Amino acid sequence: MITLQGKGVFGGIAIGEIAFFKRDSGVVQRKKVEDPQAEIQRFENAKAKAIEELGELYDKAVSEVGESNAMLFQTHQFMLEDLDYVEAIENMIQTQSVNAEYAVSVTGDNFSQMFASMDDDYMRERAADVKDISARVVKILTGAGESGLVTDKPVILASDDLAPSETVQLNKDMVLSFVTQGGSTNSHTAILAKTMNIPAIIGIGDALDEKYEGKEAIVDGANGCLIIEPDEETMKEYQAKKQEYLAQQELLQQFRGKETVSLDGQKVKLYANIGNASDIGAVIKNDAAGIGLFRSEFLYLENDNFPTEEEQFKVYKYVAETMGQKQVIIRTLDIGADKQIDYFNLPHEENPAMGYRAIRICLKQQDIFRTQLRALLRASAFGNIAIMFPMIVALEEVLQIKEIVKSVMAELDASGIPYNKEIQLGIMIETPAAAMISDDLAKEVDFFSVGTNDLTQYTTAVDRQNANLEGFYYPHHKGLLRLIKMAADNAHKNGIWIGICGELGADMEMTEAFLAMGIDELSVSPACVLPLRKKIRETSVKERQEEILKNVL
Structure with a gap:
């Protein structure tokens, strides 16, 4: 059993597995390839996979948010088939003998800047779309794992810290608690924890290491401590504390x-x-x-x-x-x-x-x-x-x-x-x-x-x-x-x-x-x-x- 101490920013007890927030490095290395034609085929395969993924996302979005809101995914499919975009990537691979992911990344940046500089509002809005489709193809080519919170069950979310742009995209149903290495009591992670009514601890430091990924843990938000792999006695003690806390919350309902x-x-x-x-x-x-x-x-x-x-x-x-x-x-x-x-x-x-x-x-x-x-x-x-x-x-x-x-x-x-x-x-x-x-x-x-x-x-x-x-x-x-x-x-x-x-x-x-x-x-x-x-x-x-x-x- 390991206990890490930080600063509690919202009380309560959470019990579950630790999952670290995952970020892509965002860096695509340039590599020389011996067989440009094979590299072009790699790009074609990745493009086809991306179009297939977008089709699945379109079908899911239609059922959840309606056809008009799902059209974005169809637009991205069309953009991936754009001849100018595809030819620019394949020409770069062929003439410079570079790896497909590098050619896609550079072409995506170039096209994005080109769109962003246009006078037409609609065309300017396409700049972000080009970046998005290029990132999707690069991810397939590199075999990069998913980013953000990757889980199929509610977890204790751990990170160095979280930016507002990262917290806003979380599936909040999957977050039992926040624990971070750094941060402040006034960070947006702390504010989000209060909004969600879940315990949170900041300032644990480097002791919060990714080697604890998947480990069972207890978050005591009131005392600011994270207990990793608790023994049976400690687990029973905190399960009782959690029930007591929930009972206190229930008593507050009389003020509704x-x-x-x-x-x-x-x-x-x-x-x-x-x-x-x-x-x-x-x-x-x-x-x-x-x-x-x-x-x-x-x-x-x-x-x-x-x-x-x-x-x-x-x-x-x-x-x-x-x-x-x-x-x-x-x-x-x-x-x-x-x-x-x-x-x-x-x-x-x-x-x-x-x-x-x-x-x-x-x-x-x-x-x-x-x-x-x-x-x-x-x-x-x-x-x-x-x-x-x-x-x-x-x-x-x-x-x-x-x-x-x-x-x-x-x-x-x-x-x-x-x-x-x-x-x-x-x-x-x-x-x-x-x-x-x-x-x-x-x-x-x-x-x-x-x-x-x-x-x-x-x-x-x-x-x-x-x-x-x-x-x-x-x-x-x-x-x-x-x-x-x-x-x-x-x-x-x-x-x-x-x-x-x-x-x-x-x-x-x-x-x-x-x-x-x-x-x-x-x-x-x-x-x-x-x-x-x-x-x-x-x-x-x-x-x-x-x-x-x-x-x-």
């Missing part, structure tokens, strides 16, 4: 349908944070009063090209209709920093957290922004959608956003497309600058939502993704709490509401303080809704308001 109101009558809107439409089930199961943060960037992360207006509209509409009259606050695209997407071609930055990200991308690349706004506004006709804009630092940004929204609304009016003309527009308070000028900002928007993860980062000058700085990340820092209090006071002075959608919202050590500040809404991971409702219903702050604020501020 109950009002979120403190003992002294202070009502709070208790919402949930989600990453995509598949999280809706967890929102409903945990009885959240609405969605306080829909991270729309995950629509972009799970695609290999810009999602179209129609694709986005269908997702936003589905979420709005599913939630009925409950409010759904959708944050506009927030990429950059730790959320990188290849097809955006963002430049390398030395300090991306302070760089070209979120609303800055939207205001500079307005075609992307306007597409998303059109989809959001159209979907607002089908439910109670509000739109929230991230990373605001200046009043001028808000005024520019409002002009763009007004312009998009005029386009919809001209086309006779319905939308909610009274839709609420809000901003995130996640920079000290926004908190400091919150009096001015509050006059221009309908609500504030405090993003405590970034606000802590920018206030304390600590990169929240840097595991070496874990000891310097102070989520209860008085400077941070004073900024939140300032924003709350200015919101209420100007007649708008204020919520918190960062991870600090679920920190029950801060619940009294947030009630004392008059925070109107808390948006947390779905699994945290019922425990937080219980806490609020057992709390009274009115008589001790000054004392509580004095202690924290």
Whole structure:
């Protein structure tokens, strides 16, 4: 029995086999071949195999998502038969005597760059398709194994760390727990674990080795320990602990349908944070009063090209209709920093957290922004959608956003497309600058939502993704709490509401303080809704308001 220690970021017990996240190296070696004709035949065989695979994927997709959504696989089949593409590969093999996988990889890159540089939108969109079909053929030629999470049963997923683009593509039904060598308590892996209500451990270090692949293990999220090949006594002990934990979770069900109101009558809107439409089930199961943060960037992360207006509209509409009259606050695209997407071609930055990200991308690349706004506004006709804009630092940004929204609304009016003309527009308070000028900002928007993860980062000058700085990340820092209090006071002075959608919202050590500040809404991971409702219903702050604020501020 081996016990590895890390840092628990979400409690609970998981028991199962360890499976490591697998990544392709992505490097294709150039090799000289003696028989180019035989190499061309290898390519032809791999191409035929790829077309066969795509046909199977098309049939599966037709039955699951309909013919229109399955057409992509037919398009890829046609592209593999394109004469220009095939001849370019075969000519390279013949004239340069190189291996087939190298010829396919280089040709794929060349064609992709050619498509990406075209003026026509449709042709530009083919750049990612060429890369995809080339990668498929290379994989067949090299005999590379599957990447990502490769399993046919639920497992404890182990990795060095996981990027947002990797977590979004996981089959979450197959993940019992996350355990990582590195990472931080504010990483997207940690946030995803909380959304999924599964235990997670970070910072185990190099001791988490791939030699443990397939080994039976126990994850104790509360104590941050991973027990590999536990003995019989330890297994029995943790099976009992798991049943006790599940029983405690079951007890929380008594708070379903109950009002979120403190003992002294202070009502709070208790919402949930989600990453995509598949999280809706967890929102409903945990009885959240609405969605306080829909991270729309995950629509972009799970695609290999810009999602179209129609694709986005269908997702936003589905979420709005599913939630009925409950409010759904959708944050506009927030990429950059730790959320990188290849097809955006963002430049390398030395300090991306302070760089070209979120609303800055939207205001500079307005075609992307306007597409998303059109989809959001159209979907607002089908439910109670509000739109929230991230990373605001200046009043001028808000005024520019409002002009763009007004312009998009005029386009919809001209086309006779319905939308909610009274839709609420809000901003995130996640920079000290926004908190400091919150009096001015509050006059221009309908609500504030405090993003405590970034606000802590920018206030304390600590990169929240840097595991070496874990000891310097102070989520209860008085400077941070004073900024939140300032924003709350200015919101209420100007007649708008204020919520918190960062991870600090679920920190029950801060619940009294947030009630004392008059925070109107808390948006947390779905699994945290019922425990937080219980806490609020057992709390009274009115008589001790000054004392509580004095202690924290």
